[in-house]
Amino acid sequence: MSASQDSSPANRNRILGSLPLEEYNRLAPHLEPVELELRKIIQESGDAIRYAYFPGNGVISIVACMRDGSTVEIGVVGPEGMVGIHALLGIESTPNESMVQVPGDGMRIRIGTLLDEFRRGGALQDLTLRYLYAFMMQISQTAACNRLHTVEERLARWLLMCHDRVEGDELALTHDFLAMMLGVRRAGVTGAAVALQAEGYIRYSRGHVTVMDRKALEEFVCECYAAVKAEFDRALMH
Amino acid sequence: MSASQDSSPANRNRILGSLPLEEYNRLAPHLEPVELELRKIIQESGDAIRYAYFPGNGVISIVACMRDGSTVEIGVVGPEGMVGIHALLGIESTPNESMVQVPGDGMRIRIGTLLDEFRRGGALQDLTLRYLYAFMMQISQTAACNRLHTVEERLARWLLMCHDRVEGDELALTHDFLAMMLGVRRAGVTGAAVALQAEGYIRYSRGHVTVMDRKALEEFVCECYAAVKAEFDRALMH
DNA sequence: GAGCTTGAGTACGATAGCGTACGAATGAAC
DNA sequence: GTTCATTCGTACGCTATCGTACTCAAGCTC
Numbered sequence: 001m002s003a004s005q006d007s008s009p010a011n012r013n014r015i016l017g018s019l020p021l022e023e024y025n026r027l028a029p030h031l032e033p034v035e036l037e038l039r040k041i042i043q044e045s046g047d048a049i050r051y052a053y054f055p056g057n058g059v060i061s062i063v064a065c066m067r068d069g070s071t072v073e074i075g076v077v078g079p080e081g082m083v084g085i086h087a088l089l090g091i092e093s094t095p096n097e098s099m100v101q102v103p104g105d106g107m108r109i110r111i112g113t114l115l116d117e118f119r120r121g122g123a124l125q126d127l128t129l130r131y132l133y134a135f136m137m138q139i140s141q142t143a144a145c146n147r148l149h150t151v152e153e154r155l156a157r158w159l160l161m162c163h164d165r166v167e168g169d170e171l172a173l174t175h176d177f178l179a180m181m182l183g184v185r186r187a188g189v190t191g192a193a194v195a196l197q198a199e200g201y202i203r204y205s206r207g208h209v210t211v212m213d214r215k216a217l218e219e220f221v222c223e224c225y226a227a228v229k230a231e232f233d234r235a236l237m238h
Numbered sequence: 239m240s241a242s243q244d245s246s247p248a249n250r251n252r253i254l255g256s257l258p259l260e261e262y263n264r265l266a267p268h269l270e271p272v273e274l275e276l277r278k279i280i281q282e283s284g285d286a287i288r289y290a291y292f293p294g295n296g297v298i299s300i301v302a303c304m305r306d307g308s309t310v311e312i313g314v315v316g317p318e319g320m321v322g323i324h325a326l327l328g329i330e331s332t333p334n335e336s337m338v339q340v341p342g343d344g345m346r347i348r349i350g351t352l353l354d355e356f357r358r359g360g361a362l363q364d365l366t367l368r369y370l371y372a373f374m375m376q377i378s379q380t381a382a383c384n385r386l387h388t389v390e391e392r393l394a395r396w397l398l399m400c401h402d403r404v405e406g407d408e409l410a411l412t413h414d415f416l417a418m419m420l421g422v423r424r425a426g427v428t429g430a431a432v433a434l435q436a437e438g439y440i441r442y443s444r445g446h447v448t449v450m451d452r453k454a455l456e457e458f459v460c461e462c463y464a465a466v467k468a469e470f471d472r473a474l475m476h
Numbered sequence: 477g478a479g480c481t482t483g484a485g486t487a488c489g490a491t492a493g494c495g496t497a498c499g500a501a502t503g504a505a506c
Numbered sequence: 507g508t509t510c511a512t513t514c515g516t517a518c519g520c521t522a523t524c525g526t527a528c529t530c531a532a533g534c535t536c
Contacts, residue, residue, distance in 0.1 A: 002358045011359050041313065064379060064381065064382040066382065067388065067461050070386060072382040072386065074378040074381045074382070086371060086374075088311065088367070088512090091371050094371075095375070096375075096378065103480090111462035119359055121357055129327040130328050130329065131324070132370075133327035133329050133332075134376065136327075136527070137332070137333070139300050139312075139374065140334065142311040142381045143310060143312045143378075144302040144304065144434070146305065146384040146385040147306060147310050147386040148380075150492075159358065174512085174514090175513070175514065176377065176512095179327060183382070184493075185496095187493095187494090187515085188494080188515085190513095190515060191515090191516090193514090206502055206503075207512085223305050227333065235327075235328075240482095303508080388523095389522080389523075412482085412484090414482095414483075423525075424483090424484090425525090427484095427528090428483095428484060429523090432484095432486095442484085443484090444482085444484075444531085444533075
């Protein structure tokens with residue numbers, strides 16, 4: 001029996017919602033609801049990791065930062081996963097930064113508390129390690145995709161990954177932010193966005209993208225999208 | 239007390255060599271020595287993961303493969319780590335491929351046996367999870383590096399990472415193989431190699447690179463090299 | 477030592493993306 | 507309704523890398 005009974009953030013999150021009741025009940029007193037506000041940095045590069053976050057909805061970007069300030073997204077986290085998984089591996093901080101791309105809500109819990117449960121070796125450990133595998137495949141495909149595919153393809157992939165984790169077809173995103181995620185110029189995003197819009201896949205207007213034709217986007221996007229999705233399905237199904 | 243007493247492959251490997259004797263002795267009867275032969279694929283993309291490999295020396299590339307046959311390396315493994323860590327996360331196979339880049343030797347062990355020990359939650363779990371963190375940082379930096387840095391910088395990084403894991407200054411590598419690792423054309427590697435050679439950093443001749451001036455290479459390489467190294471040191475020190 | 481295979485150097489036109497910059501349009505603020 | 511900051515569209519010269527292809531040299535085989 002699982003903990004999925006209502007639609008609280010805890011139960012919209014796939015990891016928390018898949019826990020057996022016994023484990024969930026041990027964690028529940030320590031879970032605090034949090035709002036995930038647009039553009040909020042919930043984990044600063046290099047800072048001590050104090051909380052793990054389990055989104056109920058919304059999308060969070062995990063970003064690698066360079067010394068000169070340029071950034072590249074290495075993965076996204078939605079209700080299927082968690083932020084702060086690095087800390088479960090036994091380290092206290094990480095150079096990666098976590099930023100809210102699509103606002104939502106979720107639950108957070110102190111890392112120490114979560115680690116205690118993780119180290120019991122039960123369902124939480126199993127679920128988080130499987131998620132970790134999926135996330136690792138996402139990073140690894142991103143590494144390949146960054147090397148081999150065009151800005152247009154990568155923008156399409158990003159939009160699809162976001163769309164998968166959100167209700168509705170509209171996303172609040174500026175070209176500037178997408179440029180930071182994709183690691184390209186703002187003007188580069190504009191060019192790609194114009195192209196995708198010309199094909200009728202999306203519609204853009206001042207910080208708002210609408211996915212108009214998801215099916216067509218899926219046909220246009222590079223293989224990386226499906227590859228990552230397949231690994232998520234494989235690792236997280238049960 | 240640790241298991242590092244002689245110079246068998248088991249004890250040249252950092253993970254095995256850091257295990258407390260009790261844990262090491264439980265694993266020891268199941269460790270088989272293996273030779274890591276140049277260019278051998280020790281884990282095929284999509285195949286069931288049957289063994290974990292702990293190199294005593296040599297370098298193994300973990301590679302993402304695309305449908306069209308193009309490949310990009312996402313990370314390297316040497317005596318500091320292991321191949322097959324994916325399986326500790328609870329999955330049976332992965333699309334990544336593992337190939338020997340610098341020949342050497344090591345120990346292997348059946349995944350089931352290793353998983354049993356991993357699930358006891360002792361030092362092996364701690365060591366492998368910390369290594370996993372370091373490896374994840376390597377992939378993540380590679381994703382960023384692939385997006386932001388030139389072929390020359392990335393070649394320098396690759397050579398330094400290899401050099402760190404090998405005794406001596408000579409590596410047996412063709413431009414063709416480096417092209418597969420860096421995800422560029424063979425001619426692109428040649429161009430970069432010529433440039434590094436002109437600066438006196440390396441010397442190249444028919445499948446053999448020699449690192450001539452490591453210090454200068456370290457000054458030339460992009461920040462990604464030091465960033466990954468710092469995370470390895472941080473995660474694996476004890 | 478002749479022939480063959482493998483690996484390296486080079487060339488060249490094509491193209492994607494860069495850095496930069498400027499202006500237009502939208503939406504919010506007053 | 508006017509002002510202003512934000513966001514987007516576009517342009518232009520520049521560079522890195524691509525795709526392809528040809529040649530040359532080294533080392534192995536017979």
